[in-house]
Amino acid sequence: MELPMAAAIAVLFASGTYMILRPNLIRLVMGFGLYSNATNLLLITVGGYTRNSGAPFAGKDPKSAVGLMDPLPPDIILTAIVISFAVGALMLIICYRVYADHDTDNPELLPVDDDFAPAGEGAPAMTRGAFKAAVGRGDHPPAHGLSPTPRPADRHAADREERR
């Protein structure tokens, strides 16, 4: 049973890595979901899962431990699931806030924080794209450049500012 499990774990980890490396915030969160599933599969395999082994505490013969899988890995998996669920929810909220603030879900278009950025939002912040475009045109880089293709109205961010 180990070989198919290993293959499944490998595929999940590979696709998770691919998703995380995409420049897209939602794929980032989904990539971490795949990572967490891959990890849990790995832990099941570690617990000695075979086609014939029963779940812990519910084996064929409840009085003997023969044929049961190790009960500790499922325990670890339960904890890991709860934690990855909580962190995933938090990450979704942060991604939404980033999208609402900057009107883009592409992390590469977010302002680069160099010196002094956190002091206030008026600090100079510029994207690599805007910088390249400015350098290409030969003029001075703009002080503020968030998205190269600004969308009509940043409704979410405006609402949020009002509510604050």
Place this chain on the structure above:
Amino acid sequence: MNSLILPLLVPFLTGLVLALLNGWYRLEKVVVLLSSLGLTAWIFWLIFYVDAHGVQAVIVGGWSAPWAVAFVADRLTCIMLGLSIGLSTIVQIYTFWTVTEQQQKYFFYPLMQIMLLGVNWAFITGDIFNLFVAYEVMLIGSYGMMMAGASKAQVRQALKYVAINSIGSTLFVVGCGVIYATVGTLNMADLAVRTAALTGQRAGMVTAGSMLLLVVFALKAAAFPLIYWLPDSYPVVPPGINGYFAGLLTKVGVYSLLRVFVMCFRQEGHEFANTVLLFLSGLTMLFGVLGAMCRWDIRRILSWHIISQVGYMVMGIGLAGSVDPRVVQLAVSGTVFYIVHHIVVKSCLFLIGGIAERVSGSQDIRQMGGALILAPGVAGLFLVAALSLAGMPPFSGFLSKFVLAQAGLAGGNYLVVAISIITGFLTLYSMSKIWSYAFWGERCREAAGARYRGMMAPTAVLVIFTIVMGIWAQPFLGIATRAADTLMQPGEYIQVVMRAGQTQQQKAADPADGLHLAHLRQEGR
């Protein structure tokens, strides 16, 4: 020793109460103050108790020893708990003057308590998977603290911080799985017993699993290739709390490295991890200090210095791979001493940075000029802390670097010692840059009438601590050496953990400790 549960229970309950008191801004501060002071008093009692009576342990949940989660307090744990709780008290008193009602409304103090809970948990737990849970609790608290105020820059940086730490968490669980598959236990004491007997292929598997943990801990500690998240994310943490971040959060990683790679993994070829760490430490020191030299933002300069300082501690853990037990003892006790020094001085510098920002109204040291005239007391505090960080003789920084350099020379690792000394000089350069731009020079602007005197008192406590630790170092070095001995020869630790869940009758019936510890006691490391 059921009271070992207190460093977890008190912050947890305080956090809950504070969450219910949301909106009663003054009452919240009173509750924080009482809870922190009480816990600080208790932890100082525990340090002296454990130093006198040896390791204490408590088993949770009624299972017997190697399966149940154990909370263990040996000397190293007590030192770390003392620093964590003491520093959280100081930092929270400092924030009484900086926190805004807006921040308090969004659960500033409850999240701080949750973070404290996670940090304490990471120090006191005796189980590797439980350490993972502690990390997550600590991280969730720190995500909240990082976003206190929710400005755009904070949310942006929190995203990076959450993402890189989630990768770390994944690797952590995978590492736990690999080690559990090979050794069959995750209890630290049991690991130390079982890995000592491993050779050949199985030892290789454990080394592979431990490398995953090394990546995770190095990520948390910000060791060389995994440093770039730190100088971006720490500057957005609210002032005051960034002192706690700078002092404690990376040191949780260093503590885990120390605990796991000096005490737990004893299989054949375990020195490989130490060699890797030694290699990384030199690069960490150099990159950290070079990054700091070209910055002008005071928070960023200090953040980059955290990285270079972590390099020294990682160097100590790397030197602990030596075959000579005397070198190992020097290296480990030097690392413990360095952790104490670093936590105190680094958080102190962040707190002073916060005051200097408030006095001058800027984060750019070129615009801070003349703070010496505006606030001479702050300048005095900064001078002591900065010289201590760079390793000037009367203060604690000198001794901690001296012990590590001694260990390096005794072990024949001349190159890394040379790098550490160069890093010390470059740190001095960077500190004198802050001094000459921010404190000397023309006054750039009028004082905004900022009130900062209340923030001085908690900062001064830390400055006094580094002076005392430098001049009256013997008791500190003594407890650091005894903590190193427990790590190197964990016989007592293992015995206490294994017997923690037993009743008196079981203990009497099983005089041989139920374990074959003789080889561990004699072999040492």
